[in-house]
Amino acid sequence: MAMVVRLTPLLLSASAQVPVPVVQLKCPWPFAHISTKTRFIVSSARMAANEPQSRTKIIDSHLHVWASPQEAADKYPYFPGQEPTLPGDVDFLLKSMEEAGVDGALIVQPINHKFDHSLVTSVLKKYPSKFVGCCLANPTEDRSGVKQLEHLILQDNYRAVRFNPYLWPSGQQMTNEVGKAMFSKAGELGVPVGFMCTKGLSLHISEIEELCTEFPSTTVLLDHLAFCKPPINDEEKLAFSALLKLSRFPQVYVKFSALFRVSRMPFPYQDLSHSLCQVVSSFGANRVMWGSDFPFVVPECGYKGAKEAVSLIINRIPLSSTDLEWIMGRTVLQLFQNQWLP
Numbered sequence: 515m516a517m518v519v520r521l522t523p524l525l526l527s528a529s530a531q532v533p534v535p536v537v538q539l540k541c542p543w544p545f546a547h548i549s550t551k552t553r554f555i556v557s558s559a560r561m562a563a564n565e566p567q568s569r570t571k572i573i574d575s576h577l578h579v580w581a582s583p584q585e586a587a588d589k590y591p592y593f594p595g596q597e598p599t600l601p602g603d604v605d606f607l608l609k610s611m612e613e614a615g616v617d618g619a620l621i622v623q624p625i626n627h628k629f630d631h632s633l634v635t636s637v638l639k640k641y642p643s644k645f646v647g648c649c650l651a652n653p654t655e656d657r658s659g660v661k662q663l664e665h666l667i668l669q670d671n672y673r674a675v676r677f678n679p680y681l682w683p684s685g686q687q688m689t690n691e692v693g694k695a696m697f698s699k700a701g702e703l704g705v706p707v708g709f710m711c712t713k714g715l716s717l718h719i720s721e722i723e724e725l726c727t728e729f730p731s732t733t734v735l736l737d738h739l740a741f742c743k744p745p746i747n748d749e750e751k752l753a754f755s756a757l758l759k760l761s762r763f764p765q766v767y768v769k770f771s772a773l774f775r776v777s778r779m780p781f782p783y784q785d786l787s788h789s790l791c792q793v794v795s796s797f798g799a800n801r802v803m804w805g806s807d808f809p810f811v812v813p814e815c816g817y818k819g820a821k822e823a824v825s826l827i828i829n830r831i832p833l834s835s836t837d838l839e840w841i842m843g844r845t846v847l848q849l850f851q852n853q854w855l856p
Contacts, residue, residue, distance in 0.1 A: 570839045571854055572821070573846040574611070574619035576737060576771040576805025579604050580626040581633050590633040596626045602809040604637050608644075610808065610817035618643075618854040620805075620846065622676055622708070623650040629662070635670045646853045648674035648708060653682045653692050660695050667703050673850055674735065675700050676708040679718055688721045697725050701732030706767070706849065708735040715740040716753045719760075726763040733765045733849070738772040738807070739793070744785045746778075754789070761796040767849065768793055770841060771805025773823055774814040781815035782826040791831040799833070799840035800848070 581590035582603040592598065602624070611619065623634055629652045638647045649672040652659030666672040675696070679688050687693065700707045707725075711718050726734060736757070745751040760766045770790060777783035794802055806820040815823065821842075828838050847854060 571617040571843045571847060572615060573803075573843040573854060574616050574806050574808070575735075575803040575846050576622055576769050577607070577619050577808035578602060578624040578626075578810075579607050579621055579634060579637055580624045585633070590627065590630075590636075592626050593628040593630065596628065598624075598626045600809050600812065602626075604641075607808060608641075610812070614818040614821045616806075616817075616821060617843070618645065619808075620646050620648055620674065620850070622648040622674075625650075625678075631666060631670065631672075635666075638671060642671075643854065646674070646850055647672040648676055651675050651677050651681075651696050651707075653686075653688075653690075653696070655683055655692065657692055657695065659692065660699055663696055663699060664703070667705055672705070673853060674706045674708060676710060676737075678710045679721070680710075680712070688718070689724050693721075694725070694728070697732055698729050701729050706733035706735050708737050708769075709740070710737050711741045713741075714753060715742055715757055716749070719753075719756045722760065723763075726760075726765060730763070730765060734763070734767065736760070736766065736768045738769060738805075739776045739786075739789065740768070741776060742789070743776050743778060744789050754792075758792060758796040761801070766797070767801045767803065767845065768797055769805045770802055770824070772807035772811065773820065773827075774811060775807065781819055782823040784827060784830060787827045787830040790827055791833070794833060794837060794841075799837040800845055802841050803845040803849075804841050804843075 580598055580602045581592070582601070585603065586592050607619075611617075621634055621637065623631055627633055629650060631649055634647055634649075638645055647666075647670070649663065649666040652662055663675060667675075677688055677693070677697075682688060682690070682693070688697075697707055709718065709722055722734065725732070740753075740757045742754045742757050743750065745754045757768070770793070773783040773786060774781070776789075777786050779785045790802075804821070804824050806817060808817055808820070811817060811820045814820075824842065825838065828841075
């Protein structure tokens with residue numbers, strides 16, 4: 515049985531901004547009779563046959579980097595109680611990206627260093643054409659976080675900010691005075707705000723809707739499919755429906771990232787094919803972006819596997835090679851213009 519859906523948003527050409535005709539999609543669910551190996555071979559063959567002379571850059575929209583133990587001891591200490599259990603230094607990251615054929619990435623400030631951005635800032639300065647930075651919002655009640663945000667953007671060249679609702683003072687929400695001040699400032703400075711809804715979108719949907727309504731000029735990134743797993747009960751169906759309904763706000767983008775966190779299956783996470791089909795149908799591929807969640811993904815399927823999983827998933831649904839290009843890089847390139855040089 516196939517469910518017929520329609521791409522309501524118009525995909526735009528990155529160069530000419532010419533609307534692409536609306537495409538009708540049929541979202542098969544599931545393709546259990548085709549083996550993973552066969553799908554991978556077919557997908558690879560298709561990609562090889564259609565490979566353009568100059569390909570769109572592949573950009574990872576969500577990963578982390580932190581100090582090596584030696585760097586932490588010498589200059590960039592971990593936040594107490596947040597010592598990492600995995601290697602996540604920049605040398606390991608660069609090696610992983612090279613092996614996977616990934617051209618650039620958005621580095622999200624890790625909780626391992628919390629509000630001390632010095633390590634990530636040093637990486638951004640050393641590799642300005644490789645990485646763009648997403649800082650971590652500090653919702654302290656004295657409003658110093660607003661000034662810190664402004665400094666990180668204007669002085670240290672960060673180009674996005676992450677809202678972690680679990681860092682807000684107890685009993686307060688992201689829509690409090692400080693949260694609105696930072697959200698408004700982000701829009702004023704032209705940087706997107708990413709939302710980390712680890713405990714479920716349902717807990718934070720009203721806050722996100724309120725902020726989007728009050729500050730429509732602030733771009734929003736929903737990390738990791740807003741932590742919506744393929745729904746298997748009414749509560750999860752409501753959460754996923756709420757995610758799709760956020761497409762009514764033109765400033766909202768979705769990260770198809772950390773697939774191992776939102777899938778109920780092991781690599782290549784093929785239960786996400788239906789979810790991706792619906793997200794693209796609602797938002798358009800030009801508002802969806804792939805992210806690995808390095809280094810957490812490494813013990814799950816490897817960094818290269820995180821990239822390959824997207825092709826395997828898309829091979830199960832009727833998305834075009836152009837859609838794949840948007841998800842794997844064109845969306846991020848358009849959102850952060852002039853950040854990754856040709």
